[in-house]
Amino acid sequence: MTALAERLGRLGGWRRYGLAYLLGALAALGFAPLYLVPVLPVAFTGLCWLLAGSRGRRAAFLVGWWFGLGHFMLSLYWIGFAFVVDIARHGFLLPLPLIGFPAILAIFPGLALLGARMIAPDRRWQPFALAATWTLAELVRAHIFTGFPWNQIGQVWAFSPVMMQVAALSGVYALGFATVWAAAAPAALAGTSDSGSSGRALPVAALLPPVLLGIGIAVFGLVRLDGAEIAAEAEAPRLRIVQANIDQKLKWQADLRARHVERLIELSGRPSERPIDYLVWPETALPYFLDREPALRQLLGRMVGPDRYLLTGTPRFFRDAEGDHYRNSVEVLTGDGEIGATYDKQHLVPFGEYLPFRSLLTTLGLGKIVQGVSGNADFGPGGGDGILRVAGLPPVRALICYEAIFPEMLAGDHDAAWLLNVTNDAWFGHTAGPYQHLAQARFRAVEQGLPMVRAANTGISAFIDSHGRVLSSLGLGEGGVLDGALPPPLAGVTPYRRFGDVIPLVLLLAAAAVAALGARLGRHARPADRRA
Numbered sequence: 001m002t003a004l005a006e007r008l009g010r011l012g013g014w015r016r017y018g019l020a021y022l023l024g025a026l027a028a029l030g031f032a033p034l035y036l037v038p039v040l041p042v043a044f045t046g047l048c049w050l051l052a053g054s055r056g057r058r059a060a061f062l063v064g065w066w067f068g069l070g071h072f073m074l075s076l077y078w079i080g081f082a083f084v085v086d087i088a089r090h091g092f093l094l095p096l097p098l099i100g101f102p103a104i105l106a107i108f109p110g111l112a113l114l115g116a117r118m119i120a121p122d123r124r125w126q127p128f129a130l131a132a133t134w135t136l137a138e139l140v141r142a143h144i145f146t147g148f149p150w151n152q153i154g155q156v157w158a159f160s161p162v163m164m165q166v167a168a169l170s171g172v173y174a175l176g177f178a179t180v181w182a183a184a185a186p187a188a189l190a191g192t193s194d195s196g197s198s199g200r201a202l203p204v205a206a207l208l209p210p211v212l213l214g215i216g217i218a219v220f221g222l223v224r225l226d227g228a229e230i231a232a233e234a235e236a237p238r239l240r241i242v243q244a245n246i247d248q249k250l251k252w253q254a255d256l257r258a259r260h261v262e263r264l265i266e267l268s269g270r271p272s273e274r275p276i277d278y279l280v281w282p283e284t285a286l287p288y289f290l291d292r293e294p295a296l297r298q299l300l301g302r303m304v305g306p307d308r309y310l311l312t313g314t315p316r317f318f319r320d321a322e323g324d325h326y327r328n329s330v331e332v333l334t335g336d337g338e339i340g341a342t343y344d345k346q347h348l349v350p351f352g353e354y355l356p357f358r359s360l361l362t363t364l365g366l367g368k369i370v371q372g373v374s375g376n377a378d379f380g381p382g383g384g385d386g387i388l389r390v391a392g393l394p395p396v397r398a399l400i401c402y403e404a405i406f407p408e409m410l411a412g413d414h415d416a417a418w419l420l421n422v423t424n425d426a427w428f429g430h431t432a433g434p435y436q437h438l439a440q441a442r443f444r445a446v447e448q449g450l451p452m453v454r455a456a457n458t459g460i461s462a463f464i465d466s467h468g469r470v471l472s473s474l475g476l477g478e479g480g481v482l483d484g485a486l487p488p489p490l491a492g493v494t495p496y497r498r499f500g501d502v503i504p505l506v507l508l509l510a511a512a513a514v515a516a517l518g519a520r521l522g523r524h525a526r527p528a529d530r531r532a
Contacts, residue, residue, distance in 0.1 A: 009053020024070030064113025068106030301337030344382020
């Protein structure tokens with residue numbers, strides 16, 4: 001290992017950064033749908049050896065940046081599929097999601113490597129320091145500008161409900177810290193020809209602390225899941241999720257809109273083993289402004305029937321003294337054809353639902369990707385607490401599309417008893433994107449201790465319990481319905497729901513301080529080595 005570590009550390013130029021790029025791409029294989037977690041020790045151990053061989057802070061940052069570029073180019077390749085739905089309009093922009101966006105996101109791994117280098121010049125402490133700075137960088141990435149907490153490293157464990165349970169305490173961040181530490185720890189087993197104490201290899205026992213942390217997380221998960229109920233109560237409301245599986249290229253064609261509504265109605269009316277109380281349709285399931293179509297509301301009201309309700313995604317339009325306004329919404333329709341409640345999406349997708357720096361970018365011929373019934377006009381954000389109150393249902397927190405990736409939207413005091421996520425992942429086809437989106441939605445259920453009902457146009461729709469376990473689902477690219485009873489919430493409030501990112505922030509700062517102190521003490525631990 002020492003010979004390999006020194007060989008990698010001596011690499012220079014394109015070989016050094018090319019290897020960092022490949023290691024970052026390798027680490028991306030840990031995410032859904034592959035979940036190749038065993039590749040992470042190779043990726044992060046190699047990264048630590050490259051870091052240890054870096055001469056100066058600039059070199060450390062560049063190693064992290066190239067690692068991040070490979071990591072995000074592979075793990076987020078699917079974003080480019082949204083730009084080929086209407087390739088004539090947006091195809092020329094493909095370099096932006098495929099290269100430009102990953103290049104920006106790669107700044108965060110670059111800063112993580114720079115931070116680890118500054119905190120712990122002693123290579124023996126660098127795996128622990130990297131775990132702290134990497135996870136801190138992810139926390140910053142989740143909040144800065146509009147935030148983009150997609151594919152945080154702890155999400156590689158979404159295949160394991162046991163490992164996911166620690167998210168109830170600290171979100172995905174404690175799991176991410178443990179993952180990076182364990183994956184990078186073997187790097188410290190290699191020594192160097194340096195005669196100082198920092199060049200000495202650590203014994204295999206050095207792997208014990210991260211392994212014990214991982215075991216502790218697993219034990220916590222096992223205890224938390226022990227005896228956890230899966231089945232909903234017999235009297236729980238019964239819902240039907242409708243997954244129409246409408247191709248994005250066809251969704252907004254004027255001559256097909258009525259047919260799309262007919263398909264939704266046909267699926268909603270299919271026989272069920274037990275009576276259905278509530279219908280749930282995905283994001284923008286209706287290609288019309290529901291609140292401005294009284295005939296359509298009456299038609300849907302007859303389908304819904306008395307004492308039943310339809311919760312559907314739909315675009316919304318209104319006009320006031322300030323002008324025209326468009327919203328991406330969830331509306332609740334009664335059997336009388338009346339709209340009983342509305343939620344307007346609060347966290348919009350830049351370039352998708354609105355165009356930032358519009359006055360500048362429109363002069364360059366750019367427009368937002370999502371057209372639909374709003375044309376090139378921007379959607380606007382909604383307000384309020386996001387809670388929908390529907391007769392016969394506990395209060396529900398609605399999340400539209402990628403709002404489900406933002407834990408902070410749910411933190412704090414609220415009276416929601418379940419989560420509703422409506423989305424349209426048809427933009428991304430049969431790629432890794434929809435699988436990764438589902439994985440993150442499941443973490444929200446764990447963090448909040450609340451069940452989730454997820455309706456997706458092309459999949460993956462699911463009933464998810466309060467521990468993040470998928471009780472039933474409709475696969476990607478399938479059309480059909482999914483019936484189920486509303487799972488119960490957990491008793492009490494999880495620490496993460498109450499305190500949000502305060503807990504992981506404090507723990508990560510403490511870990512960074514420990515790494516800095518340990519590295520500092522290590523430099524003074526062997527004066528004989530220094531004299532030599």
